[in-house]
Amino acid sequence: MKNFLEIEDIAKTYLSDDGKSETKVVLPLSLGIDEGEMVMFLGPSGCGKTTLMRIIGGLETRDRGSIRLAGDELDGPDRRRGMVFQSYSSFPWLSVRDNIKFGTRYRTDVSAAEKDDIADHYMAMVGLSKYADFYTNRISGGMRQRVAIARTLASSPDVLLMDEPFGALDALTREHLQFQLMDINTSEKKTTVFVTHDVEEAILLANRIIIFSSRPARIIREIDVDAVIPAEDRRNGVADSKTFFDLRTEVHDIIRQEYAHTLEDA
Numbered sequence: 001m002k003n004f005l006e007i008e009d010i011a012k013t014y015l016s017d018d019g020k021s022e023t024k025v026v027l028p029l030s031l032g033i034d035e036g037e038m039v040m041f042l043g044p045s046g047c048g049k050t051t052l053m054r055i056i057g058g059l060e061t062r063d064r065g066s067i068r069l070a071g072d073e074l075d076g077p078d079r080r081r082g083m084v085f086q087s088y089s090s091f092p093w094l095s096v097r098d099n100i101k102f103g104t105r106y107r108t109d110v111s112a113a114e115k116d117d118i119a120d121h122y123m124a125m126v127g128l129s130k131y132a133d134f135y136t137n138r139i140s141g142g143m144r145q146r147v148a149i150a151r152t153l154a155s156s157p158d159v160l161l162m163d164e165p166f167g168a169l170d171a172l173t174r175e176h177l178q179f180q181l182m183d184i185n186t187s188e189k190k191t192t193v194f195v196t197h198d199v200e201e202a203i204l205l206a207n208r209i210i211i212f213s214s215r216p217a218r219i220i221r222e223i224d225v226d227a228v229i230p231a232e233d234r235r236n237g238v239a240d241s242k243t244f245f246d247l248r249t250e251v252h253d254i255i256r257q258e259y260a261h262t263l264e265d266a
């Protein structure tokens with residue numbers, strides 16, 4: 001049953017600065033996510049994906065509805081949900097290694113020595129071992145984003161919330177991290193919600209793709225990617241196959257149609 005992470009009847013409206021007009025960003029929306037499932041969100045820019053992610057992460061209020069994790073009602077942020085944002089966030093007064101280790105500070109399931117190993121493990125995974133002692137104001141934006149990703153992974157949350165985490169990275173680093181994330185998803189069964197604008201990334205990583213309408217976000221389509229291309233095949237590079245190509249075309253067509261609505265409404 002898809003009820004590990006339960007998003008039920010969530011809605012969000014922003015008031016304009018003068019308080020006179022309202023913008024509906026998320027319609028009443030419900031979604032259930034399995035333990036270990038990787039769900040990819042696709043949708044037009046400005047439709048409300050980040051808002052929804054922040055609501056799921058407990059960083060943004062909602063007008064109505066509830067969020068439950070393994071049956072527990074959630075309000076406000078907690079360590080069970082780890083978020084990687086669209087833009088880089090790191091502590092410039094800490095080194096790369098200490099930024100990543102910071103993610104482990106509240107973990108009680110590992111010893112102090114293991115925390116060092118965990119930090120080193122994820123630092124290597126994102127390819128930053130050579131920069132371990134650099135302060136993060138001395139590394140590039142894409143490298144800072146990798147620090148943020150490693151720090152969140154090191155914190156081992158029950159749910160990973162990733163909002164376009166690879167958007168700022170070069171193609172090869174991005175591909176490397178996509179495969180790393182696939183491995184983590186398989187080996188640790190990490191429940192993940194991931195926003196992307198990249199259709200191929202969505203197909204490559206997803207168990208399920210959710211496509212949103214233009215603002216206010218509602219779900220216009222759910223695609224069970226596992227049923228079309230088994231995750232195993234995707235990992236093994238079946239990405240060139242006709243099935244992959246057909247699915248990509250289908251998803252692009254849905255998005256293109258929705259994008260046309262966005263332009264009409266502008």
Ligand SMILES: Nc1ncnc2c1ncn2[C@@H]1O[C@H](COP(=O)(O)OP(=O)(O)OP(=O)(O)O)[C@@H](O)[C@H]1O
Pocket residue numbers: 014015025043044045046047048049050051052086215
């Ligand atoms: N704090 C806020 N106050 C008022 N309006 C906001 C606020 N945050 C976001 N919005 C509005 O809500 C809408 C949805 O924004 P959001 O960032 O969730 O979109 P998105 O789907 O993540 O877009 P993108 O794909 O470009 O990242 C936008 O119209 C935005 O202007």
Ligand SMILES: [Mg+2]
Pocket residue numbers: 049050051086163
């Ligand atoms: Mg966004």
